[in-house]
Amino acid sequence: MKLYEYMAKEIFRNNGIPVPKGRVFTSSDEVAEFVAQIGPVAIKSQVLSGGRGKAGGIKFASDPQEAREKARELLATDIKGLKVDIILVEQKLSIEKELYLAITYDGARRKPLLIASAAGGVEIEQVAEELMIKRLIDINIGLQPYAAREITRQLGLKGQIAKEVADIMLKLYQTFRKYDAELIEINPLVVADSQALAADGKMTVDDDAAFRFGKDVPLVEEKTAVEKRAAELGISYVELDGEIGVMANGAGITMATLDLINEFGSSPRNFMDAGGGSSKEATASALEILLSTQPKALLINIFGGITRCDVVAKAIIQVKETMDIQVPLVIRLVGTNEEAGIALLREHGIETYRKIDEAVAKVVAFVKAKGA
Amino acid sequence: MAIIINETTKILVQGITGKQGQFHTSQMLASGSKVIGGISPGKGGQLVHGVPIYDTVEEAMLAEKAEASVIFVPAKQVKDCAFEAMDGGIKTLVIITEHVPLHDAMEIMAFAESKQVQIVGPNTFGLISPSKSKIGIMPNSIFIPGSVGVVARSGTLSYEIVSQLTNAGIGQSTVVGLGGDRVVGLSFIDVLAQFEADPETKAVVLVGEIGGNAEEEASVFIKTMSKPVIAFLAGKSAPPGKRMGHAGAIIERGKGTYDSKVVALKAAGAYVAALPWEVSDLVKQALTEETIPSQSI
Numbered sequence: 001m002k003l004y005e006y007m008a009k010e011i012f013r014n015n016g017i018p019v020p021k022g023r024v025f026t027s028s029d030e031v032a033e034f035v036a037q038i039g040p041v042a043i044k045s046q047v048l049s050g051g052r053g054k055a056g057g058i059k060f061a062s063d064p065q066e067a068r069e070k071a072r073e074l075l076a077t078d079i080k081g082l083k084v085d086i087i088l089v090e091q092k093l094s095i096e097k098e099l100y101l102a103i104t105y106d107g108a109r110r111k112p113l114l115i116a117s118a119a120g121g122v123e124i125e126q127v128a129e130e131l132m133i134k135r136l137i138d139i140n141i142g143l144q145p146y147a148a149r150e151i152t153r154q155l156g157l158k159g160q161i162a163k164e165v166a167d168i169m170l171k172l173y174q175t176f177r178k179y180d181a182e183l184i185e186i187n188p189l190v191v192a193d194s195q196a197l198a199a200d201g202k203m204t205v206d207d208d209a210a211f212r213f214g215k216d217v218p219l220v221e222e223k224t225a226v227e228k229r230a231a232e233l234g235i236s237y238v239e240l241d242g243e244i245g246v247m248a249n250g251a252g253i254t255m256a257t258l259d260l261i262n263e264f265g266s267s268p269r270n271f272m273d274a275g276g277g278s279s280k281e282a283t284a285s286a287l288e289i290l291l292s293t294q295p296k297a298l299l300i301n302i303f304g305g306i307t308r309c310d311v312v313a314k315a316i317i318q319v320k321e322t323m324d325i326q327v328p329l330v331i332r333l334v335g336t337n338e339e340a341g342i343a344l345l346r347e348h349g350i351e352t353y354r355k356i357d358e359a360v361a362k363v364v365a366f367v368k369a370k371g372a
Numbered sequence: 373m374a375i376i377i378n379e380t381t382k383i384l385v386q387g388i389t390g391k392q393g394q395f396h397t398s399q400m401l402a403s404g405s406k407v408i409g410g411i412s413p414g415k416g417g418q419l420v421h422g423v424p425i426y427d428t429v430e431e432a433m434l435a436e437k438a439e440a441s442v443i444f445v446p447a448k449q450v451k452d453c454a455f456e457a458m459d460g461g462i463k464t465l466v467i468i469t470e471h472v473p474l475h476d477a478m479e480i481m482a483f484a485e486s487k488q489v490q491i492v493g494p495n496t497f498g499l500i501s502p503s504k505s506k507i508g509i510m511p512n513s514i515f516i517p518g519s520v521g522v523v524a525r526s527g528t529l530s531y532e533i534v535s536q537l538t539n540a541g542i543g544q545s546t547v548v549g550l551g552g553d554r555v556v557g558l559s560f561i562d563v564l565a566q567f568e569a570d571p572e573t574k575a576v577v578l579v580g581e582i583g584g585n586a587e588e589e590a591s592v593f594i595k596t597m598s599k600p601v602i603a604f605l606a607g608k609s610a611p612p613g614k615r616m617g618h619a620g621a622i623i624e625r626g627k628g629t630y631d632s633k634v635v636a637l638k639a640a641g642a643y644v645a646a647l648p649w650e651v652s653d654l655v656k657q658a659l660t661e662e663t664i665p666s667q668s669i
Contacts, residue, residue, distance in 0.1 A: 107555055108584065108589055125626070208472065209475065212448075238614045238616060240614075251552055251616060252552075253528040253529045253606075255581060255582070255606035263647070271614070273617040303532055335535075
């Protein structure tokens with residue numbers, strides 16, 4: 001789950017990482033009053049998208065009047081298709097230096113990874129590899145002060161600023177661990193008025209650790225309504241924008257099914273890994289979700305391993321009889337008891353195939369025929 | 373021979389009294405696995421499918437020493453159970469559970485490294501050396517013994533490909549599921565190295581998917597292998613930034629794309645199947661080519 005900048009900064013502040021003075025607004029009404037107190041400001045749209053500055057999502061104002069107008073403008077715009085509902089108004093910094101600092105994980109090395117660079121303030125993807133300092137962290141000992149000192153040395157920092165940046169690193173690592181973060185990023189980490197502070201904040205926390213999140217981790221909804229319903233049912237679902245609704249069991253086989261649909265000249269409406277569930281209820285719910293996205297046809301690809309094909313077939317038949325399915329339905333069914341399953345489905349007029357290529361060719365043909 | 377597990381491997385099941393634990397214990401026993409004990413705190417002394425239950429791993433290990441353990445407990449209890457197994461002397465640990473928190477997985481892997489434990493998973497179907505031993509949840513019927521090793525990130529896609537091999541009469545030495553999570557124990561390279569060293573294995577099928585750089589890293593090792601590697605990858609059509617079911621299956625910041633993996637694998641000399649049903653033919657082709665001396669002066 002990605003957190004908004006203002007949420008990340010609230011967490012930073014609570015964990016001793018200095019951030020600029022600022023306040024969150026949902027309307028421009030009280031912005032002027034706040035700016036009168038703190039002087040020139042940066043007004044930052046709160047959207048979960050990178051490259052916000054370039055897309056016009058950050059504006060500056062030097063007086064209360066200007067701040068109110070710019071706040072109103074921002075709250076009326078879309079940034080990369082995302083509506084701006086919240087703005088963060090922060091004191092404008094006189095920046096002397098911009099650094100990059102992040103803690104994430106290295107999947108291949110199975111360890112936390114600290115990334116730092118003296119070339120902050122730009123998208124990290126654009127920073128040359130040789131300007132980045134990467135350091136794996138032994139999770140048993142965590143980030144120790146000596147390691148932070150060494151990184152600040154490599155960053156070319158000296159004196160008081162080196163101490164402050166090292167301290168921010170240590171606190172950032174503690175925050176990374178405390179909040180089960182996947183990524184926690186400060187870009188830029190600035191030196192302004194001879195003080196180091198987090199001018200921006202990005203944080204992604206691990207959904208799988210939600211059971212131990214305290215009240216200080218807010219909830220952010222990233223899913224569409226349909227994705228949310230699927231999640232409630234324990235179905236792994238991603239909305240796409242193609243033609244054919246897809247249900248399969250297993251992430252890999254679902255991905256491979258989507259690839260085949262593309263290969264055969266159509267496009268998938270979704271990714272749906274319905275898992276091993278073969279019950280009538282689970283199948284019905286999954287089909288309901290698929291139909292709600294109005295695909296031109298449906299493809300179900302089941303590899304019955306532990307799950308028996310005849311049981312899956314019965315569930316599909318029952319669902320088809322109770323639900324009004326207007327679009328063509330093609331099923332590929334293979335595995336334990338496949339003959340019984342296929343015979344049952346054929347009796348009920350449902351197209352069934354053993355071979356995945358035949359099933360995909362058929363469902364794509366249906367869509368093409370309809371389009372013609 | 374086979375890799376990691378064979379007919380002598382003694383196995384514990386942690387979480388044996390749960391629905392999954394019970395069912396898959398019966399399936400493992402049916403496939404010939406030596407399940408010698410189950411762990412379920414508070415239920416010590418009972419039996420599940422004739423397998424004695426213990427309250428703790430230490431108690432089980434006192435009764436009879438096991439080499440391997442498989443974890444079926446809910447995600448939030450996995451870390452504790454994994455530590456318990458490793459502290460108790462287990463050397464091969466299979467974590468079936470999905471949705472293990474990332475930080476827990478990193479802590480588990482760090483402990484495994486210090487204890488020199490091989491971890492398979494989390495979020496894996498497990499592993500099987502057909503007709504010898506199975507530690508996992510895959511259907512027994514699709515596997516036959518033979519000389520092709522299979523290593524995969526995904527479950528049902530592996531079943532699909534293994535069935536195809538079996539239908540074509542190509543048996544498997546060992547089939548290993550690495551797990552679909554971002555941080556897992558054994559990597560492609562760990563398993564490829566064991567297949568390379570296993571005299572019974574003649575070729576290896578690698579089933580990968582988008583996300584991360586595991587396939588790219590594996591390519592570096594494949595280049596050094598004497599045995600042919602045949603790869604199939606899922607996720608060619610996946611849009612960037614979307615997590616395709618597996619936590620690890622996501623194209624982030626332009627990394628982990630299908631093309632990058634295919635390019636790396638081909639450059640390393642692997643056969644890459646563009647479509648899933650091409651795998652068995654490529655295996656046959658690779659095995660035929662291998663028997664012909666490739667160098668002559």
